[in-house]
Each structure stands twice: as C-alpha cells, then as structure tokens.
Amino acid sequence: MVIKKIFGENFNFNKNIDIKKIFKLDKNVKKDREENESYLDALKEIYEEIKNLEIYEKMTIGMAEIIIGYDNVEKTKKYIVIEPILTKEEIKLFLKLRKVVQALLDVPVEEIDKEKLEDYLKEKIKEIFDDLKLTLDDVTRHKLIYFLIKYLIGYGKIDALMKDENLEDISCTGVGKPVYVFHRKYEHLKTNIKFETDEELDSFCISLAQRCGKSLTLANPIVDGSLPDGSRLNVTLGRDISDMVQHLQ
Template sequence: MPKLQLKEKLSKLRKLRIKFNIGKPKQVAIPPPPPKPLPRGFRVVERYPLYEPFAHVAIVQNPKTGEYKYILDELQLDPLERSVYNRILEILLAEIESPKEEIADPRKFFAEEAKKIVDKYRISLGWLPDVSWYKILYHAERDLVGFGRIDPLMRDPNIEDISCDGVNKPVYVWHRNYESIETNLVFETDEELDNMVVKLVHMAGKHVSSAFPIVDASLPGKHRLAVCYRREVTPFGTAFTIRKFREDPYSIIDLINLGTFSEEMAAYFWMCLENRASVMVLGGTAAGKTTALNALACLIKPGSKIITIEETAELNLPHENWVSLIARQSYGLGGSNVGEVTLFDLVKTSMRHRPDILIVGEVRGQEAYVLFQALATGHGGMCTMHAENLDSAVKRLTQKPMDIAPAYIPLMNIVLSVQRVHLVKGGERKAYRRVMNVNEIADYEDYRM
C-alpha cells in the first residue's frame, strides 16, 4: 500500500512539473495586450511594439484638429495575478541578494534570480498558467529594477523627453516624429507620484525630500532627471522631466540623411576640425545643439586627446583617448559649497591634462572665460550655448558672468546655429532640425557667412 501511494504521489508530482514548466523550459505563446479604446474622433496613425509582447504603443490623431496622442497598451494583471504578484514581490525583496560585484546588466541578473525564486515558490503560491507567470515577472522587473510605470516609455527609442507636471495630469512625451504629445499615462494620487519620483532619485544615487525638493541627477543609462518634489516649489505637486540619453548617438552621416547638415557642410567641418579649429553650436532649448556637437566631435582625429566637461553626461564619443569630466553638486547644507565641483573647476583642471581638444557641453558662466583662455594658448575647443543667433551670443559672451574680452571673440573660429523648424512633407506638418547658418568670426563685429 505505501508503495502504491508513493507511485501515485510521484505521478502527480511529475504532472505538476509539466504543468508548472519546472525543469526543461518551453516556448509559451503570450498574446499581446488588447488595444485600448481610442479617444472619440481619433484614428490610428502608427502602431509599434515597445517590449514584445508586453507593451505596445499606438499613435493616434484627430484629423479635424491635428492633435496627436500616445496610447500605451500594456499587459495588465487580473485580480488573482495581482494577488500573487504582491506576494512574490515580498519574497523577491527578501531573498534576492545584491551582487557582490558591479554588473553590466541589472535587468538580466534580476530576471535570472527571480526565475529561480519563482520556481522555488510557485507550487505554494497556487497554480497559474505559464502566461500569468511571465506577466508577473514582467511587472516585477518593471517595478523593481526598471523605471516603474514609465518603463515602457523609456524603452521607446523615438522618445526624447518624458515629463509629468503633477498629480492627475497626463504624462507628456517628446516624440521624434510628432513632437510634444499627451499620453494616456496618469498618476492619480500624490502618494503614487511621490513614490515614483523617490524611486527615480534613488536610482540616480541622490536624495530628495521636502528640505531639498529640487534635484538634478543622472539615471542609469545616462538619462538626465530633473525633479521638483511635492508642493514645496510647485502648486501642482511633484513634477519631473527625463531627457533620454541615446546610447547609439547620431553620426554626421545620420544628420546628413535627416537633412540637418548638407554634405558640403559636413565636409567643411571635417576639414576644419582636422586642423584644430574651434567650434560653437548655438540654438534654443531642444534645438539639437548637443546632438550636433556630438556628431561634429566624432570628426576629430582618432588619436587626439579629448576632454569633455558637462553638468550631466550627454556626450558619447568613439575615441579611445577621451576623458569625460562631470560637475558635482555640493554636499553641504544651505548655502555651503562643501564638496562642490563646478564647470569652472573642471575647465581649469582639464588644462593640466594637456588636451588637444577641450569640449564644454554648455557654457553659461565663468567656465567660458577659462575656455577662451585655453583657445588663446593654442588648444582646440568646442561648446554649445543657448542663443538664437550669433549677435545675441556675442552679447552674452561679452557680459557678466562670462565676461569675455571682445579681442578674444575671434578665437572661436566657427559658429553654427541649429534651429527646430516646421516643414510640410507628404501633406503633414512636422518638426525638423536644421543648421540655419554657419559663420566664421574674423573680428569682434566681422562675421563671414
């Protein structure tokens, strides 16, 4: 009798192992998320996956008004799956140990460890189909090591910026093809939005609180984060903006294909940079200054010693002989500057590294004075600056806090202006980035087009 019972138990256990997919893995067909109902009067313009099969997006437009919206479709958990998700989340937080060494891909590490723990506990948690477990693991990865509810947006390569202006307000994104558009993602409570922002700030290795409500930090992946916490500085509650970092930066060929540069412009800048000319890129907010600067910097000779200086890391160069310097905020309280490392400090320090080319991400203070001093000693230099045209740039440079002497202005050999323009193509009006003009500076008031 005991032997018969043992055989029955063994048979049941084998069936359970097949049901729960423990042991040999198998392919599971996961249906994509069902499309959300479209807003009234809107039609689908474009649909594409963000993270197959869990998240998709539909770009919709109202033909009458021309308004676009970004509709995120994500696989949601049903009540039973949500209950198991909450329990498995507690188990994962308790049992996953932090890696002893720095790892290149935290998501991959988490996925491997989470699967081991799920296989260990899934029988005690109750039977669920394999599709449900994949959904649960997706949400666990999204919420624990990802960016939470905005994680699908971070996966979209077409998005440049993500911003939330407060509670019960839709999240907006800046799409490469459709500019600023509203999404269907809304944080409905102060607690949900505050927790989301605290998580992002902690991912950046920073602290945010009512005492220190403003944070400017760099997220994993070099994405730029700006936060205003709670209602200390904004009446609408917590607000944040993320400027996404492009891992595969635009090359000069990409910008030629996009129409930002002409072939003649690219050849001209290539020749100038090979001969260590200094270049300044002008433009307004989100005009593409850093993108243009990065593409031009890739034309510098491969063996040149390059030092880049930025407040947050945005430049990404292929050169081996490249040093990236990043400014650091103060550790002190109140008006104390303890531990602060400014752009001015970094520009001065960089001169001791004997650079061939010194690149400042953006000049707007005393660092401009040191940069022009470096140009006067024969170093090559590049930078960006907020200005609509060369005249306004020269006025800013020659006044405080930059305070550049007019005699030094010609040390910046070439100035190009980048703007975002609207053009009608294929019957649709879209935004494009274009180099509007290129000037060679012969003298303080003598500019050659």
C-alpha cells in the same frame, strides 16, 4: 569586470528568509464576477483611448503595444501604451510576489548589469512559483513575470517609454495629469499614463532620485542628476505639488 564580479560573486538571494511566511495567499487564482467586471472596465478604458485615433504607427516593446496617432475628437496627437491587464486577484498576487523577491534580493539593482539581472530574476521568480506550488496558467505566469521585472528593475509606469529610443523627453506635471513625451518624428504626444495619487508620484520620484545617487525630501525638494542609463533627470517635490520632469539625452 566589476559588473561581472558583482553578479558572479555577490548577487545572491537571501536563503535565510522564509518566503512562505511572507507570502500568505490562496494558492489558486480565482476569478469572480466582480473581477471580470473590473477586467471589462480596463478594456473599455483602452477602447476609449483608441476609438477616435487616426493611427500613424504601431510597435511592440516587450509585452506592451504602442499606438501613435491623432485623436480626431481631442484634436491632439497621442502615444498610447497598451499592456497586459491584471485582474484583482492577479494584482494581489503580484504585490505579494514583489515583496518576496525584494526580500530575497540582497544587492542593489543599480550595481548589476541589467540584462543579466533580468534573466536571473526570471529564473528565480519561476523557482518561487514552484516553491509556493502556485496553480497558475501560462498567461498569468507571463503577465506576473512581466510586471515584476518592470517594477523591480525597470521604471514602473514609464518603463515602456524609457525603452523607446525614439523618445527624447518624458514629463509629468502632477497627480492625475497625463505623462507627455517628445518623439523624434511626431514631436509632442500625450500618453495614457497617469500617476493617480500623491503617494504614488512622490514614491516614484524618490525612487528615480535614488537611482541618481541623490536624496529627494521636503528639505531637499529639487534633484538634477543622471540615471544609470545616462538619461538626465530633473525632479521638483513639494508639499502641495509633486512635479517630475525627466529629460532623455
């Protein structure tokens, strides 16, 4: 009842914001040689991750393909997440669109039923595409919507992991280090997900803490709480190191 009331009466987009003023970008997504090279580099990274795998299992979560297997070179079990690849121009477009949607959304996502919110956001994002008269092919549209939903109301880089019911634990011990998971069947697995900078990891940890209704700062560097979906979260934030350990129950 409360969720329905919040969604039906209070969940609105701020109509007073001029999205075209926020969104200053060429309306056409153009692909140049440098962009194509970047796309190929991303494909090569995926190939390097899976070329030595003895595959145990494959599955699909949303638009992400999951491959679980044993790396015969590294001698370790892996959990590989393969998602749609955004070109450089699509990344710029995504960042602009994220600002627009965040500016228009005037209700905290934690207070709204996620399934209803996701459907609502998809429709609003499509309206924004039309309002801005963006010239996008269907593939680009689907990719942008996928990443907008993932980062606006999902769990960003670990969203696919959070949606896998077979995972009991997700952990990361610092920048540039792979995220590890504990799988009910395959136990400890190394993923291909990493946080590249201190800023990225710190921002992610702070965001998770806020979802628990808590504040993570240098003055209060340890947070132990529960996320809205019931997952247990433990985060330690430091000046020289940012550690995130998330336990799923």
